[in-house]
Amino acid sequence: MSVRPIILDHIVRIAEQQKKPLAPLTDDLPLLESGLDSLCIAVLVASLDDSLGVDPFDRDGDVPFPVTLGDFIELYEHATA
Amino acid sequence: MPQPDYRSLWDLTASGGLSSRRFVADASGRFVLADLARGRSLTVAPETLRGQSVLLSCERQLPAVQALLQLDGIARRILLCPPDLAPVHVPAVLEEGEVDAIVSDGTGPAAQSAGAVRMIGIGSQFIKNEQAPGRDSPTEWLLFTSGTTGRPKIVVHTLASLAGPLDDGMAIASDAVWSTFYDIRRYGGLQILLRALLGGGSMVLSQAHESVADFLARAQRCGVTHISGTPSHWRRALMSPAARDFTPAYVRLSGEVADQAILNSLAAAFPRSSIAHAFASTEAGVAFDVRDGLAGFPAALIGQAGAKADLRVVDGSLRIRSARTASRYLGDGHRLADADGFVDTGDMLELRGGRYYFVGRREGIINIGGQKVHPEEVEAVINQHPAVQMARVRGRPSPITGAIVVADIVLRSGSGTLETIRDDILETCRRALPPHKVPAMLTEVAGLEIAESGKLVRRRA
Numbered sequence: 001m002s003v004r005p006i007i008l009d010h011i012v013r014i015a016e017q018q019k020k021p022l023a024p025l026t027d028d029l030p031l032l033e034s035g036l037d038s039l040c041i042a043v044l045v046a047s048l049d050d051s052l053g054v055d056p057f058d059r060d061g062d063v064p065f066p067v068t069l070g071d072f073i074e075l076y077e078h079a080t081a
Numbered sequence: 082m083p084q085p086d087y088r089s090l091w092d093l094t095a096s097g098g099l100s101s102r103r104f105v106a107d108a109s110g111r112f113v114l115a116d117l118a119r120g121r122s123l124t125v126a127p128e129t130l131r132g133q134s135v136l137l138s139c140e141r142q143l144p145a146v147q148a149l150l151q152l153d154g155i156a157r158r159i160l161l162c163p164p165d166l167a168p169v170h171v172p173a174v175l176e177e178g179e180v181d182a183i184v185s186d187g188t189g190p191a192a193q194s195a196g197a198v199r200m201i202g203i204g205s206q207f208i209k210n211e212q213a214p215g216r217d218s219p220t221e222w223l224l225f226t227s228g229t230t231g232r233p234k235i236v237v238h239t240l241a242s243l244a245g246p247l248d249d250g251m252a253i254a255s256d257a258v259w260s261t262f263y264d265i266r267r268y269g270g271l272q273i274l275l276r277a278l279l280g281g282g283s284m285v286l287s288q289a290h291e292s293v294a295d296f297l298a299r300a301q302r303c304g305v306t307h308i309s310g311t312p313s314h315w316r317r318a319l320m321s322p323a324a325r326d327f328t329p330a331y332v333r334l335s336g337e338v339a340d341q342a343i344l345n346s347l348a349a350a351f352p353r354s355s356i357a358h359a360f361a362s363t364e365a366g367v368a369f370d371v372r373d374g375l376a377g378f379p380a381a382l383i384g385q386a387g388a389k390a391d392l393r394v395v396d397g398s399l400r401i402r403s404a405r406t407a408s409r410y411l412g413d414g415h416r417l418a419d420a421d422g423f424v425d426t427g428d429m430l431e432l433r434g435g436r437y438y439f440v441g442r443r444e445g446i447i448n449i450g451g452q453k454v455h456p457e458e459v460e461a462v463i464n465q466h467p468a469v470q471m472a473r474v475r476g477r478p479s480p481i482t483g484a485i486v487v488a489d490i491v492l493r494s495g496s497g498t499l500e501t502i503r504d505d506i507l508e509t510c511r512r513a514l515p516p517h518k519v520p521a522m523l524t525e526v527a528g529l530e531i532a533e534s535g536k537l538v539r540r541r542a
Contacts, residue, residue: 017507039450039517041481043522046521057481
């Protein structure tokens, strides 16, 4: 199963829990304009770690920080490939 | 050096009278204090340990109590070795404590470590004393700190610093039967033992591996009137149906932050008991207690003139100076007090509405993108929720914010599952806390580990 629907599902759930209105989730949406603040993104990374067993930020060195939602999903697609 | 006016633990215990009603008991045995007026349980005459440094190694507390009564005023130094000291630390402790003899019932961390050191037994029978030894040389009492990692530090006290006068209102009723969830080789437990012995009362000891229900039932059978424990001990005790049949006159909390939820729960469970929470640490000693049923303490206690303990707040943490502070750490040269004689407790305070509240340990702070969170302040909020039995808050490392706040929660039985009340708990947190302190994740757990020291086990992230 692709990680994309899982990630989108987590984003919707966390936004709901944290009471944050979400922008339409398109690939070119900058993450920090999605409605999620950095704390929400930190929660998203932790909960994806729990459900997918990966934290792509964990690897030392030069993982570029994802700017858009598309970058973010791609990072996870690489990590789970 | 002998001091003719020194009053040893035994002298002070006997001065309260040695009626046959005064006893010390654990789950497997008991003795009446008067037995020790006639005989000894050490396998050698206490006199042969005069001027020596002695380490107590027993799993049970009962033999250790007997050894303390027999050796204070004779030995130069007594190390109260807790039963959970890792055996790997024993050689260094023997060296640092300049230990001449291990006094043991054959159990405990140092029971097999004699080597070049004398091994003295503690028997189960009393042997008639040839003659009462003179107990006139002040003994150092060495206590181990309850640090969770590495070798514990050893703190030097005397009977005077352990039992000095207090304004803490723990009424000394003779005939009181004291008990504590603590081990008496910990500062908090030793305080209760000393209240029992010096106040003319009796003592019911806890015992390793005894269930909370069995301990409470035994305490009730033995007529316990005064009992102390950490908030974690009490949260666990209130989960036991045995708490319903327990009717102590006095309930005391110390060793951890007493939040409003546990104070309210205890008041509801023990409507006829006086309930007090005290502040004490192994290094700083007992500083004060609070009896108004509210968490925190009145700000007026800080800098109050004429109090037995002087309190200060420096950089947010509580500092204490009193005749009850320890004199020094053994060995390593760490200073125990500042230049003015105040001990920094490392316990952080926050002033709200004329009261100081403990918000947590300085070293336990979680850093969320530069904003500080004390786990204890978040736990205090979660614990207010009626479905929550106890909670542990910790930092979970995060590549985005450094850490996020997560909470492990034990629900009360019959409260359903976490899924149905997750939002409700989070809403409670959002009302009481700024957003960065609200737990990002809640996890239901069956139980939370409580260390031998009676404190919630916190693993540092």
